[in-house]
Amino acid sequence: xxxxxxxxxxxxxxxxxxxADCETKVMPVPDVVKISMSQNIGAPCQPLVKKGDTVxxxxxxxxxxxxxxxxxxxxxxxxxxxxxxxxxxxxxxxxFVVIAPxxxxxxxxxxxxxxxxxxxxxxxAIKESGLVGLGGASFPAWLKYDPKNLSEIKTIIVNxxxxxxxxxxxxxxxxxxxxxxxxxxxxxxxxxxxxxAYIAIENNKQNAIDNFNKMIKEQNITNVExxxxxxxxxxxxxxxxxxxxxxxxxDAGVLPAALGVIVANVxxxxxxxxxxxxxxxxxxKRVTVxxxxxxxxQNVQFLVGTLVADVIDFCGGYKAEPKKILLGGPMMGRAIFxxxxxxxxxxxxxxxxxxxxxxxxxxxxxxxxxxxxxxxPFDLLPTKFADAYERKDVQMLRDLKVMQCMECxxxxxxxxxxxxxxxxxxxxxxxxxxxDKNGRK
Amino acid sequence: xxxxxTFKTNLQVSSSPHLVTTLDTRKTMxxxxxxxxxxxxxxxxxxxxxxxxxxILGAFFAFASEWCYNRIMKKKDTxxxxxxxxxxxxxxxxxxxxxxxxxxxxxxxxxxxIVKCLYGGIGxxxxxxxxxxxxxxxxxxxxxxxxxxxTRFQKTADAVTGxxxxxxxxxxxxxxxxxxxxxxxxxxGGALGETCTIAIILGGLFLIWKKIISPIIxxxxxxxxxxxxxxxxxxxxxxxxxxFHMALxxxxxxxxxxxxxxxxxxxxxxxxxxxxxxxYGIGCGVVTMVIRLMCSYPEGVSFAILFMNIMTPLIxxxxxxxxxxxxxxxxxxxxxxxxxxxxxxxxxxK
Numbered sequence: 174x175x176x177x178x179x180x181x182x183x184x185x186x187x188x189x190x191x192x193a194d195c196e197t198k199v200m201p202v203p204d205v206v207k208i209s210m211s212q213n214i215g216a217p218c219q220p221l222v223k224k225g226d227t228v229x230x231x232x233x234x235x236x237x238x239x240x241x242x243x244x245x246x247x248x249x250x251x252x253x254x255x256x257x258x259x260x261x262x263x264x265x266x267x268x269f270v271v272i273a274p275x276x277x278x279x280x281x282x283x284x285x286x287x288x289x290x291x292x293x294x295x296x297x298a299i300k301e302s303g304l305v306g307l308g309g310a311s312f313p314a315w316l317k318y319d320p321k322n323l324s325e326i327k328t329i330i331v332n333x334x335x336x337x338x339x340x341x342x343x344x345x346x347x348x349x350x351x352x353x354x355x356x357x358x359x360x361x362x363x364x365x366x367x368x369x370a371y372i373a374i375e376n377n378k379q380n381a382i383d384n385f386n387k388m389i390k391e392q393n394i395t396n397v398e399x400x401x402x403x404x405x406x407x408x409x410x411x412x413x414x415x416x417x418x419x420x421x422x423x424d425a426g427v428l429p430a431a432l433g434v435i436v437a438n439v440x441x442x443x444x445x446x447x448x449x450x451x452x453x454x455x456x457x458k459r460v461t462v463x464x465x466x467x468x469x470x471q472n473v474q475f476l477v478g479t480l481v482a483d484v485i486d487f488c489g490g491y492k493a494e495p496k497k498i499l500l501g502g503p504m505m506g507r508a509i510f511x512x513x514x515x516x517x518x519x520x521x522x523x524x525x526x527x528x529x530x531x532x533x534x535x536x537x538x539x540x541x542x543x544x545x546x547x548x549x550p551f552d553l554l555p556t557k558f559a560d561a562y563e564r565k566d567v568q569m570l571r572d573l574k575v576m577q578c579m580e581c582x583x584x585x586x587x588x589x590x591x592x593x594x595x596x597x598x599x600x601x602x603x604x605x606x607x608x609d610k611n612g613r614k
Numbered sequence: 615x616x617x618x619x620t621f622k623t624n625l626q627v628s629s630s631p632h633l634v635t636t637l638d639t640r641k642t643m644x645x646x647x648x649x650x651x652x653x654x655x656x657x658x659x660x661x662x663x664x665x666x667x668x669x670i671l672g673a674f675f676a677f678a679s680e681w682c683y684n685r686i687m688k689k690k691d692t693x694x695x696x697x698x699x700x701x702x703x704x705x706x707x708x709x710x711x712x713x714x715x716x717x718x719x720x721x722x723x724x725x726x727x728i729v730k731c732l733y734g735g736i737g738x739x740x741x742x743x744x745x746x747x748x749x750x751x752x753x754x755x756x757x758x759x760x761x762x763x764x765t766r767f768q769k770t771a772d773a774v775t776g777x778x779x780x781x782x783x784x785x786x787x788x789x790x791x792x793x794x795x796x797x798x799x800x801x802x803g804g805a806l807g808e809t810c811t812i813a814i815i816l817g818g819l820f821l822i823w824k825k826i827i828s829p830i831i832x833x834x835x836x837x838x839x840x841x842x843x844x845x846x847x848x849x850x851x852x853x854x855x856x857x858f859h860m861a862l863x864x865x866x867x868x869x870x871x872x873x874x875x876x877x878x879x880x881x882x883x884x885x886x887x888x889x890x891x892x893x894y895g896i897g898c899g900v901v902t903m904v905i906r907l908m909c910s911y912p913e914g915v916s917f918a919i920l921f922m923n924i925m926t927p928l929i930x931x932x933x934x935x936x937x938x939x940x941x942x943x944x945x946x947x948x949x950x951x952x953x954x955x956x957x958x959x960x961x962x963x964k
Binding site: 187482495496503504507509510511512524526537543546554585586588595596 | 619621622623624625626627628629630631632633634635637638639641642692695697735736737738881882883884885886887
C-alpha cells in the first residue's frame with residue numbers, strides 16, 4: 174500500500190474459545206512427574222539430583238554454568254526414581270528427572286520472599302525463580318529484563334492478546350489472577366525504569382479489559398493501562414503487538430528492547446507478581462484442555478512435569494479416539510506423537526483432535542490468488558518462498574526476506590489450495606541458515 | 615503404577631498450523647459462478663432461451679474438454695475444482711446470442727486444452743483461457759463474432775441484427791446511439807453476457823463482498839477508461855454529445871464492466887500485490903482505449919486483458935515490495951547513500 178496501515182494484516186481464524194468461562198481446576202498431584210532439564214531456549218540444565226534422592230517442592234534440581242539458561246525446580250516433594258533421556262515434544266532428545274511424588278507437597282526450607290530493591294536484585298530474583306517466557310517461546314525471562322540499553326526502556330507491553338484459537342488459559346489468568354498481573358506489571362515498570370505498562374488484550378475478552386480498568390481506577394494506578402486489540406490472529410505475536418501498541422516496526426533478529434520496549438506474557442507477569450510475594454518458583458501453570466476428543470474441556474492448573482495423559486484423565490479422558498494431540502494452539506502449536514509426553518513450563522494448551530477435526534484437506538495447485546500475501550502481517554510473499562524453496566534458490570529466498578517470517582501460519586490457514594506454506598517457509602529459513610553457515614551463495 | 619498404564623502412541627504429527635480455512639478453490643469458483651447468475655438471467659431475458667442454452671453448453675464443453683484431456687493424458691481428474699465451468703461460462707458470455715454452437719465448442723476446447731491444460735493446469739496458464747478462447751473465435755470467425763442479434767425489445771419486422779454501440783461509434787453513425795439508460799440496463803446489441811451492466815455490477819459486488827476479488831483491478835480499469843474517454847472527447851468533441859456522455863458511453867458500451875469484474879480479476883493471470891493490481895488495472899484501461907480510439911478494432915477489452923496478462927509476471931517482479939520492518943530501514947540506507955554520494959560530488963566539485 175502507499176501508506177502505512179494502522180493495523181498489520183491479520184486473519185479471522187475463528188476463536189473457538191469454548192473454555193473461556195471454565196474456572197480453573199487445580200489438578201491433584203499425579204503419580205509421576207518427569208521434569209525436563211531443557212525448559213528454555215538456550216542451554217539445557219544438568220540434573221543436581223540423582224536416583225534415590227528425596228526432593229522437596231521448589232528445590233532446585235537442575236542448573237548449569239552456561240549463560241543462556243534458567244534453573245529448573247522440583248514441582249513436587251518425593252523421591253527421584255531415575256534420570257531418563259527421552260524424546261521431547263520438539264522431537265529432540267532431552268534429559269528428564271523422574272520423581273515419584275509423596276503427595277505431601279512439603280515446601281523446601283529455602284523458599285522465602287525474595288529481597289528486591291533495585292533492577293539488579295530484580296533480575297537476580299527472576300533468574301532464581303526459573304521464569305521463562307510463557308507465551309510459548311521459552312526465552313529466559315531474566316535476560317529479557319536485563320537489556321543492554323536499560324535506560325532507554327520506555328514501554329512494557331503485557332501480552333494478554335491470546336490470539337490463538339481454543340486457548341483461554343491467559344484469559345483465565347487475567348480474570349483469576351488480576352491482582353498479580355497488576356502487581357507484576359507495576360514491578361516491571363518500577364525495576365526496569367519504564368514509563369508505562371500496557372496490558373494488551375484482544376477485544377473478545379471484554380470482561381478482562383473491564384476488570385482491569387475497574388481495578389486500575391480503584392487502586393489509583395497511574396503507570397498501567399489496558400490496550401484493547403482487534404480480536405484477530407496473530408495480534409499476540411511479539412512483533413505484531415509492538416506495532417499495534419507503539420507503531421514501531423521491529424525487524425526479525427532485533428530485540429524489542431532496542432526499540433525501548435519489553436514484551437512480557439500476561440501469565441509471566443502474573444507469576445512475577447506472585448513470586449515477589451511468596452518466592453515460590455515456577456512449578457505450576459494453567460493450561461487449557463480442549464478439542465473434540467476431550468470429554469470435559471476446561472482449564473487446569475498442573476504441576477510442571479505432569480504427563481499429558483494424566484491431565485487428560487483429569488478432564489474425564491477421551492470421548493473419542495484422538496488423531497492428533499497438540500501442545501499449544503492450533504496455529505503454532507506442536508503435534509506430539511504420544512500422550513506420555515510430560516508438560517513443560519511454557520505449555521499453555523493441550524488440544525486433542527479427532528480425525529475429523531485434525532483433517533487438513535489435500536493440497537491442490539496454487540491459483541496465484543495472493544491470499545497468503547494479503548494475510549501475512551509482514552506483507553511477505555509465501556507463495557514465492559515456496560517456489561524458491563522448491564528450486565533451492567537461496568539467493569531468491571534471501572531477496573524475498575524469508576528470515577522475516579515468524580511462522581504464524583496465517584498463509585497456510587487462508588490458502589484455498591491448502592498448501593503447507595508455513596511449513597515450506599520454515600524449510601526455506603532452515604535452508605538460508607544452512608547456506609549462511611557454510612558461506613555458500 | 616505409571617509403568618503399567620497404556621498411552622496413546624503413533625498420533626499424527628504434522629507442521630503447524632493444524633487448522634485451515636474451509637474456503638478452497640472449488641468454493642471460490644462456486645462463488646464466481648453464483649456471481650455470473652445475474653448476467654445469465656439478464657442474457658436470457660434480452661436474447662431468449664438461446665442465450666441460456668449457449669451458457670450451459672459453454673460450461674459443458676469446457677468441463678468435457680478438461681475431463682477428456684485428463685483422461686487421455688492419464689492425469690488426475692481436476693474438474694472437481696470447477697474452474698473449467700467458470701472458463702466455459704465466461705467464454706459463452708463473450709459470444710453473440712446466435713453464435714453457432716459447434717464454434718463455441720471449439721472455443722472452449724482451445725481455452726481449456728491449449729491455454730490451460732497444456733501449460734500445466736490451473737495456476738500455470740500464462741493468459742486467461744476464456745479471453746484467449748474469445749480472441750481465437752474472433753479471429754477465426756470474425757463475421758459470426760461481430761454480427762450481433764438485437765434484444766427482444768429492439769427487434770422489428772425487418773431488423774434482427776444490429777451494431778454494438780462501439781460499432782456505431784467506429785462507423786461514425788452518431789445519430790443511432792442508444793440512450794445511456796438502455797446501455798446501463800443492457801437493452802443494446804452485444805455479446806450475451808456483457809451488455810447488462812447492472813447485472814454485472816451485482817455479481818461483481820457479490821464477489822467483492824465475499825472477498826473473492828479485490829476491488830482494485832475493476833475500479834482502476836473502469837476509472838482509467840472513463841478518464842481517458844473524458845479527456846479524449848474534451849479535445850476531440852463529437853456533435854451532440856458532451857465529453858461526460860461519451861465517457862459513460864465508453865464504459866457502458868462494450869465489455870469493460872464484464873472484463874473488469876470477471877476476466878481481468880482472474881487470480882492466475884493478475885498480480886498478487888495491491889500496487890501491482892493497480893498498475894495492471896490501469897494498464898488494461900489504457901490498452902483498451904488505445905485500441906478503441908486508434909486502431910481498426912472497435913472493441914479492445916479482450917486484447918487489453920491478454921496484453922496485461924502476459925505483463926503480469928513482470929509487474930509482480932518489479933513492484934516495489936514494502937515489507938514490515940524492511941522498507942523503513944532500506945529507505946534510510948538509500949537516503950544515507952544518496953547523501954554520501956552528494957557530499958562526495960560536492961567535494962569533487964570543490
